[in-house]
Every structure is written in C-alpha cells, then in structure tokens.
Amino acid sequence: AVGTGAPLGTAERYAVHSAVALLTLTTERSRSLHDAESRLGAAVLRMLLDGEAEHAKAVAGDLYGALLEAPFRLIVAEPALAGTEQPQGLALLADAVESAAARAGEALLVVPEEGRLVVLAADGGAAVQASLDHAEALEARRGREATGPEPDELVVGLSAAVAPSGVAAAFKQADQALAVARRRGRPMVEHEDLAAGSVLPLLADEAVRAFADGTLRALREHDEKGRGDLVASLRAWLSRHGQWDAAAADLGVHRHTLRYRMRRVEEILGRSLDDPDVRMELWLALKATSPAA
Structure with missing residues (x-):
C-alpha cells in the first residue's frame, strides 16, 4: 500500500507503523551489538598489551579467537x-x-582509542593489504595535488608479525613507525623497513641535530680559534675504530700528535673515550652534523 496514490486504511497504517517500529528496533540492536563488540575488542587489546595472552584468547572466544591463533600485525x-578531532x-x-x-573471511580487531585507531590483522591477510593500499592511495593523491596533508589524511605505523605474547612489543614498533612516518611526511611506514634500513636518515631530525651541535660545540670552538683540528682528528680516530697508526696516516700526522689531540678532546668534553657509549654518541653527533646527513 505504501507508495500508491490510494489513502491508507487502518490495516495498512498499522502495518506501516509496525514496520517502522521493527526497523527502529533492529537498528538500535545493531548499534548496541556494535558497541558491545567494540568494548570487547578494547578489553582483549588491553589484556594482550598487559601480557595476558591466554586470558585474552578466553575472552575473545569465537569472535576474535581465530585471529589470535596465528601471527598477526598491529596497525596504529x-x-x-x-588537533583533528574524529577525522573522517x-x-x-x-x-x-x-x-x-569480511570479504576474505578473516577475523579482525579494530579498536578506536583516544583519537587513534588500533587494528590487529592477520599477517599477510587482506586487511593488512587494504591498509597498505589505502596509504598508497593517500600518497598518490598528495603527489598529484602537490600539497601537504589534508584534514582527512592519516599517518600509519605497521608492526612486524608477532604472536599474541608479543603485542606490547608490536604496539611499540607500530608507534615508532608512525612517529617516523610523521617526521618524513609519509602516510605509512612499516617497522620492518626501519630495521632493514640505515639509521642515518633518522639523524636528520632537528632534535638529533640540536643534540649533536651541543655535543660538539666546545670542540668546534676550540678548532675555530686555530688551536688544532680536534673534530677532524676525532672523526678519523673513530672511523678507524681507535687504531692510532691508521688514523694518524689518514690525517698525515704522527700517532703521538693524534694521541695528544684525543687527550685534549677528553679534557674539553670531560668524558672518557674509553667509554663505548661516549664513542657511540660522538660518532652519531659527527654523522648528524656532516653535510650528507
């Protein structure tokens, strides 16, 4: 009777009202079910992050259980x-x-968390590939339009594959990858790419450069006054792993001259070059302030 030009009778009006009531009830039940699933997913994620993998599996039951039986990856x-709130x-x-x-029949855990989205998805599955495709589309759009991030754009970090016992480590990996993606202006970075690559591109961060400049400032000021080449000597000595003869040959000076310069470095910095942590920090500072960094 609905959609016809004829006036509705009592029976037809009753049927329409009943249908509307049923649709409203179904919608409310669907919304309530979705909210309940979200709360369950958040509880399962919290247990996994707290290292309670077995409890998480028990709570997940059939809804997420299959996901927790095989390696999965964490997306943040x-x-x-x-400052964008509730972004599209x-x-x-x-x-x-x-x-x-859903199309692939995969179990998936999606948890909105304080303005972020956390996803647990099967390693090598359709959901992980969808996240990669989504990020690739964002990057392609940005390249075509030659603009910065739009209000609806994301930064995404993707962890390596882990078992349920490794969720806390995976969350940290995804968070680190996300931070690198933000610094580089990329929609997505995979943690595996960071581990497989060089640390040197990370030294371009302004905070690292500021640390490096502060670490080497006293040595540079010494050299600028014409009292020696301490920075160049330190670089040569560290690059030769502390081998006096090889480093001195690179500099074209006697090894005793190089030893004297390294003692001056220790005196000026107030730190011992026998400490491997000090040598590491100085080498990173030199790399961060080099023209190629």
Missing part, C-alpha cells in the same frame, strides 16, 4: 594534522580494513 593510525580518515581506514577482512 592517527590524524596527519595535529580514521573512519575510512576502518571501513577499508573491515570490508577487506
């Missing part, structure tokens, strides 16, 4: 622009991974 996403970007990513998982 947040708005690319600081998080909803779009959640929809992308949930749709991909």
Whole structure:
C-alpha cells in the first residue's frame, strides 16, 4: 500500500507503523551489538598489551579467537594534522580494513582509542593489504595535488608479525613507525623497513641535530680559534675504530700528535673515550652534523 496514490486504511497504517517500529528496533540492536563488540575488542587489546595472552584468547572466544591463533600485525593510525578531532580518515581506514577482512573471511580487531585507531590483522591477510593500499592511495593523491596533508589524511605505523605474547612489543614498533612516518611526511611506514634500513636518515631530525651541535660545540670552538683540528682528528680516530697508526696516516700526522689531540678532546668534553657509549654518541653527533646527513 505504501507508495500508491490510494489513502491508507487502518490495516495498512498499522502495518506501516509496525514496520517502522521493527526497523527502529533492529537498528538500535545493531548499534548496541556494535558497541558491545567494540568494548570487547578494547578489553582483549588491553589484556594482550598487559601480557595476558591466554586470558585474552578466553575472552575473545569465537569472535576474535581465530585471529589470535596465528601471527598477526598491529596497525596504529592517527590524524596527519595535529588537533583533528574524529577525522573522517580514521573512519575510512576502518571501513577499508573491515570490508577487506569480511570479504576474505578473516577475523579482525579494530579498536578506536583516544583519537587513534588500533587494528590487529592477520599477517599477510587482506586487511593488512587494504591498509597498505589505502596509504598508497593517500600518497598518490598528495603527489598529484602537490600539497601537504589534508584534514582527512592519516599517518600509519605497521608492526612486524608477532604472536599474541608479543603485542606490547608490536604496539611499540607500530608507534615508532608512525612517529617516523610523521617526521618524513609519509602516510605509512612499516617497522620492518626501519630495521632493514640505515639509521642515518633518522639523524636528520632537528632534535638529533640540536643534540649533536651541543655535543660538539666546545670542540668546534676550540678548532675555530686555530688551536688544532680536534673534530677532524676525532672523526678519523673513530672511523678507524681507535687504531692510532691508521688514523694518524689518514690525517698525515704522527700517532703521538693524534694521541695528544684525543687527550685534549677528553679534557674539553670531560668524558672518557674509553667509554663505548661516549664513542657511540660522538660518532652519531659527527654523522648528524656532516653535510650528507
């Protein structure tokens, strides 16, 4: 009777009201079920982060249980622009991974958490691939438009594959990858790429450069007054792993001259070059302030 030009009778009006009531009830139940699943997912994630993998499996039951029986990866996403509240970007990513998982029959855990999105997805599965495709599309759009991040864009960090007992480590990995993605202006960074690459690109961070400049300032001021080449000598000595003859040959000086310069470095800095931590910090400072850094 609905949609016809004829007036509705009593029976038809009753049927329409009943249908509306049933649709409203179904919608409310669906919303309540979704909220309950979200709370359960958050509880399972918290247990995993606290190292209670067996309890998490018991609570997850059939809903997430299959996900916790095989290696999975952890995805952390947040708005690319600081201060963005309830961004559309998080909803779009959640929809992308949930749709991909549903089509592939994969279990998936999606937890909104304080303006971020945390996802546990099967390693090598459709949901992980969907997150990679989503980030690739964002990067391609930014490249075409030659602009910075839009309000709906994200930064995403992706952990290595872990077992349930390794979720805390995976969360840290994803968080670190996300921080690097933000610094580099990338939509997504995988932690495995960081571990496989060189640490040198990370030295371009302004905080690292500030630390490096402060560490070497006293030596540079000494050299600028024409009282020796301490910075160059330190670089040569460290690059030769403390081998006096080889480092002295690189500099074209006698090894006793180099020994004297390294003693002056220790005196000026007030630190011992016998300490491996000191040598490491000085080498990183030299690399961070080199023209190629």
